[in-house]
Amino acid sequence: MNLSTPLGDEVLSLRAGDRVTLSGTIYTARDEAHLRMLEEGIPFDPKGAVIYHCGPVVQDNRIVVAGPTTSARMNALTGFVLDAGVRALIGKGGMSGEVAQELRGRAVYLAFTGGCAALAAARMRLAGVYFEDLGMAEAVWVIEVDELPLTVGIDAHGGDLFEAVRTKAKTQFNREFNNESGYVP
Amino acid sequence: MNNPADSSLLDALTRATCRALRQAEIELPPDVLETLERAAAAEENAVAARELSTILENIAIARERNVPICQDTGVPVIYLTLPPDVPLTPALYEAVREGVRRATSVVPLRPNVVDPLTRSNTGDNTGAGMPAIHISPGDRFEVTVLPKGAGSENASRIGMLLPSQAADIPRFVVESVLIAGGKPCPPIVVGVGIGGTFDMAAALAKEALLEPINVMDDYETGICETINRLGIGPMGLGGATTALAVKVKRADCHTASLPVAVNIQCWACRRATVPVEVDR
Numbered sequence: 001m002n003l004s005t006p007l008g009d010e011v012l013s014l015r016a017g018d019r020v021t022l023s024g025t026i027y028t029a030r031d032e033a034h035l036r037m038l039e040e041g042i043p044f045d046p047k048g049a050v051i052y053h054c055g056p057v058v059q060d061n062r063i064v065v066a067g068p069t070t071s072a073r074m075n076a077l078t079g080f081v082l083d084a085g086v087r088a089l090i091g092k093g094g095m096s097g098e099v100a101q102e103l104r105g106r107a108v109y110l111a112f113t114g115g116c117a118a119l120a121a122a123r124m125r126l127a128g129v130y131f132e133d134l135g136m137a138e139a140v141w142v143i144e145v146d147e148l149p150l151t152v153g154i155d156a157h158g159g160d161l162f163e164a165v166r167t168k169a170k171t172q173f174n175r176e177f178n179n180e181s182g183y184v185p
Numbered sequence: 186m187n188n189p190a191d192s193s194l195l196d197a198l199t200r201a202t203c204r205a206l207r208q209a210e211i212e213l214p215p216d217v218l219e220t221l222e223r224a225a226a227a228e229e230n231a232v233a234a235r236e237l238s239t240i241l242e243n244i245a246i247a248r249e250r251n252v253p254i255c256q257d258t259g260v261p262v263i264y265l266t267l268p269p270d271v272p273l274t275p276a277l278y279e280a281v282r283e284g285v286r287r288a289t290s291v292v293p294l295r296p297n298v299v300d301p302l303t304r305s306n307t308g309d310n311t312g313a314g315m316p317a318i319h320i321s322p323g324d325r326f327e328v329t330v331l332p333k334g335a336g337s338e339n340a341s342r343i344g345m346l347l348p349s350q351a352a353d354i355p356r357f358v359v360e361s362v363l364i365a366g367g368k369p370c371p372p373i374v375v376g377v378g379i380g381g382t383f384d385m386a387a388a389l390a391k392e393a394l395l396e397p398i399n400v401m402d403d404y405e406t407g408i409c410e411t412i413n414r415l416g417i418g419p420m421g422l423g424g425a426t427t428a429l430a431v432k433v434k435r436a437d438c439h440t441a442s443l444p445v446a447v448n449i450q451c452w453a454c455r456r457a458t459v460p461v462e463v464d465r
Contacts (some may be wrong), residue, residue: 017232017422057256057295064293065247065256070336070368092420093336093368113239114336114370114420115453117256118247135306137295149239151232151422161232165423166366169415173363176411177356 002147006048007087011108014152016159020110021147025127026050026090030069032138034077036131043130043140046084052112053091055137056121063124063143067117068092071109075099082107090150094162100154109154111161123148193463194271195280198328201459202284205330206261207292209457210253213244216399217374217429217454224372224426233424237372240419240452254453258294259332261285261316262391266323273320281318281328282311297335319388326461331394337373337451340365343387346443354379354445355408361447362412362428367421370451372429374398375412378446381436389434390448395456398430405431419452429454 003010005024014020027044029037029051037043053074056066071091078089079102087107089095092114103109112120128142154160213221221244225237247254263281267273286309288294298312299305310316342361346353358377365373378389401409409431418424429452438444 019235055256055295057253057258057293059293065253067256069257070339072368092370093366094421111420111422113236113243114367115255115257115334115451116239116243118250118252118254119239119243121252122246122250135296137297151235153422161423162367162421165417165421168423169363169366169417172415173359176359176414 005050008048011087012156014108014155016152016155016161018152020150022150023145023147026052026143026145028052028054028141030055030138031073032134033131033140034074042084046086049086050088051081051086056141058136061126063121063126065117066120066124067115068112071095094153100158100160103154103156104158105156108152108156110150111153112150195276197463198280198461199284201328201461202281203287205328205457205459206288209330209332209455210258210292211251212248214456216397220399220429228424228426230418230424232422233418233426236419256295257334259334260297261310262331262333263316263318264329265320266327267320268324268326271326278318285310285316327458328461329458331456334451337369337449340369340449341447343446346445348443350443357445358408358447359411363415365449366417369449371417372419372426372452374429374450374454375431376448377433379435380438383444385436386444386446389436390446393432393434394450396432401430405433
């Protein structure tokens, strides 16, 4: 599916593992930006918006590279942006079970391949900035994207590909090491 | 001839540091690229295969556009080898720092170095104790850089095992990878330091990441295969490609201790070595 912003109910039909592309406006936000938004409010219209967990390299008003950062750092800071109408989060590594519950019936978590910052930048154009005083990595950059390739990591029905993989990995770990003593004294 | 008071030699060190950082950030070493390509060809999980092909496409785009592979350009970790005729002086440290500053503005690199408590950013990737510089004697004057990203660094662990627990080392390593899950940007390279002291084990684990990843001994292969049976896959989305390699470095240790450190590296196993040569 080819998604474009602002997002609406079309995100509700997506399932974890689906491949999508995204075009339109997205907003970067990391730890500091979320804290600032909690204090001062969201500086852009959050209805149908997409937040990208990313601290890009920006030079001369140009995005040099812009891959995803670890989303789990924002676990406790995400509820309020979903309450405000944000429809999708983009990041890497997945988010907590609490966030998966908060996404239910309204929004999705889209995984972008970690480290693929050059590929991302090749499909992006810088369109503005909020909170620039937070510095390059933490500012909220407004970015126009053109068909960014993404995988649905957590869908709006509670489907969580990361969690499913984690559960299987734990089972396999126990199978591998069950009969061995623990290393913790 | 190689008197470090000689400013041309210090300039050469600055240039070599900057050049090594540029090379490491933009182009992966051949052994890493080859290992990623081999993994992509073998991966049968559809989501994982897509992730790996995106990674390979990204590597090609970074090279074409002459930009860093990843926006987390890391913190600079530097390994210097000094030949007998280059004495160790504070000026060498400053020359390396200048190389890091230059690379930050010209490559460019994201300014990642901050005060640990106030989090204030120096803006040039240098600071107290940063770059981390490791010095050893060698035949040639050369600088090796290992820009280290935080996603993978944050997933690293150290354990002070009991001397009787040598057989539990694989379990400790695999468990570290299990806890890390998708956060360190798998497929990862796992650097393992065994022995030495608390601090040496960590240094060994990081130095292990400088070794070629397209070869492993039986011990390393065994741990790597166990990791890959977990099915974490690229980015934690599932699949057979969780670790590209496990690399182990050892040192002798106290009879009463067994330090084991695990330093995780993302798929962007960036490193470069450049000789320090005065232009003629």
